[in-house]
Amino acid sequence: MALVSCPECEVQVSDSALKCTGCGFQILKLxxxxxxxxxxxxxxxxxxxxxxxxxxxxxxxxxxxxxxxxxxxxxxxxxxxxxxxxxxxxxxxxxxxxxxxxxxxxxxxx
Structure with missing residues (x-):
């Protein structure tokens, strides 16, 4: 599992996460x-x-x-x-x- 930056708040989240844990921005769309x-x-x-x-x-x-x-x-x-x-x-x-x-x-x- 790699970490990627949230495009909204720059918090490091997992590349398999659906939403950012910091701001709730939807990273992956199902x-x-x-x-x-x-x-x-x-x-x-x-x-x-x-x-x-x-x-x-x-x-x-x-x-x-x-x-x-x-x-x-x-x-x-x-x-x-x-x-x-x-x-x-x-x-x-x-x-x-x-x-x-x-x-x-x-x-x-x-």
Whole structure:
């Protein structure tokens, strides 16, 4: 173990120390492992995909509701759109909880 100087306060600390013992300056930054990076990017891409899916669903539902002939058909389309939206939102929340926990558990620890 070699000693290095803290860039902030010039105190000698171990080269494997994460923080300076004198001032608390973070010397080494921990990085995520392979699975940590993988879960983080899957989490980000899942949210982007779900956002796209929700807005494209709104567009197609709006088209169906506006082209319906009778009021009963418009009401049925609106009810179906509400059910479909709640299913998409439920899937989104469920997926975010699972992926968010995986991202949380694979973060680097100090």
């Amino acid at each position: 990085e995520r492992g392979f699975f940590g990076k993988l879960f983080k990017w899957v989490f980000i891409l899942f949210n982007v995909l779900m956002t796209y899916l929700l807005f494209s669903y709104f567009g197609s539902v709006g088209e169906v509701v506006s082209t319906s002939d009778s009021e009963a058909a418009q009401t049925g389309a609106a009810i179906g759109a509400t059910i479909g939206t709640s299913m998409i939102m439920g899937f989104w929340v469920f997926g975010d909880i699972i992926l968010g926990l995986l991202v949380l558990f694979t973060k680097p620890k100090s």
